[in-house]
Amino acid sequence: xxxxxxxxxxxxxxxxxxxxxxxxxxxxxxxxxxxxxxxxxxxxxxxxxxxxxxxxxxxxxxxxxxxxxxxxxxxxxxxxxxxxxxxxxxxxxxxxxxxxxxxxxxxxxxxxxxxxxxxxxxxxxxxxxxxxxxxxxxxxxxxxxxxxxxxxxxxxxxxxxxxxxxxxxxxxxxxxxxxxxxxxxxxxxxxxxxxxxxxxxxxxxxxxxxxxxxxxxxxxxxxxxxxxxxxxxxxxxxxxxxxxxxxxxxx
Numbered sequence: 562x563x564x565x566x567x568x569x570x571x572x573x574x575x576x577x578x579x580x581x582x583x584x585x586x587x588x589x590x591x592x593x594x595x596x597x598x599x600x601x602x603x604x605x606x607x608x609x610x611x612x613x614x615x616x617x618x619x620x621x622x623x624x625x626x627x628x629x630x631x632x633x634x635x636x637x638x639x640x641x642x643x644x645x646x647x648x649x650x651x652x653x654x655x656x657x658x659x660x661x662x663x664x665x666x667x668x669x670x671x672x673x674x675x676x677x678x679x680x681x682x683x684x685x686x687x688x689x690x691x692x693x694x695x696x697x698x699x700x701x702x703x704x705x706x707x708x709x710x711x712x713x714x715x716x717x718x719x720x721x722x723x724x725x726x727x728x729x730x731x732x733x734x735x736x737x738x739x740x741x742x743x744x745x746x747x748x749x750x751x752x753x754x755x756x757x758x759x760x761x762x763x764x765x766x767x768x769x770x771x772x773x774x775x776x777x778x779x780x781x782x783x784x785x786x787x788x789x790x791x792x793x794x795x796x797x798x799x800x801x802x803x804x805x806x807x808x809x810x811x812x
Contacts (some may be wrong), residue, residue, distance in 0.1 A: 583626035586772045587746030588780045589635035590798055591708045594646040594653070596667065597637060605668035610726055611642045613757065613764030616711075618650030620676045620699055621772045627674035629700065629775060635678045638671040638709075639695040642726040644688035646727040653688065684721055685715075685763060689733045694720045694747075699773050707719040708780075711750040712743055720761065 612694040616637070620629040640646045645653040647663035666685075670678035687693045692712060715736050721727055722734070737743045749772075754765035 564620070575677065579771050583621060583623055583624045583772050584749070585774060586707060586709055586749045588708055589710050589742050589746050589750075591698070592710075594640075595696065595698075596648045599638070599664055599667040599669055601670065602668045603670055605637070605666050606682055607665035609641045609665050609683055611686075612724065612727075612761070613719055613755070614621045614682050614684045615757065615764070615766040616680040616682065616695075616752075617766070617768040618678050618680070619696075619768070619770050620678075620701075621770045623772050623774045624776075628649065629672065629701070630676075631771075631775070633672045633775075634669055634698070634700045635697060635771070636667075637680055637682075637695055637697045638667040639682070639685040640688060642686040643667060644684065644686045644732045674779055683728075685728050686727060687718070687732055687734060690735055690737050692706060692737050692743055694740075694742070694750075697750075697771070698779070701769055701773075701775045705779040706777050709750050709771065710742060710747060711769065712737065712747050713752055717754070718731050724762075725746065734756065748761055 569727045618635055620633045620635065621627065622629045638646070640653065646658055647665045647667055650661055650663065651659045666682060668680060670680060672678055685693050685695055692715075697707075697709050697711060697712040698705055699709075718734075722730070737747070740747065750769070752767040752769055754767040757764040757766050
């Protein structure tokens, strides 16, 4: 009876995982510093200094709960250690609205056969009113299907703020609890990095599944998607139903 109960609970937990593992990521704002047509490249650092960061992102199809089988592109952009964005350096420094032609910390990657992209960059800085974050978009068949942002926990950010060149950033720090974008769905973009080597100075690496609906069109944050709008595929429901029936039969 004890082993039967364990197996039954395992089936139920696996059923719950099927649902949680492919929850559609909510839309959040793209922000004021997006620029289309950035370079296709894996290393977006250019001449910017900071803590190395490797991002491994996988595009997951919410209708099948598996890696997206077609061709997708992922683009990311973020500020430097001082909180400044390329193309919008003046605006980032509150020095007017003029734009520039710089492209650092911006790039696009095509997914590989496993639906992954990898970006080499630096850990972002921060600026007043926003927690540390990275912007992203997912495109499928030339259409923007998802606009999101990636976040890190406050404790990690506080540790990195003590390291040069971040220690020279004088912008006010905003915690996640006070970041309106994070509160509108940012937890789905939470990253939990590990050290590339044995210490933080070696840099960080982090991975995340980006769960998108290939047939949708991104709202760019104008109408955030709620969890209620997510519906697992019929295959997912079928799998869950079988798991639950088997669990009860084994009890």
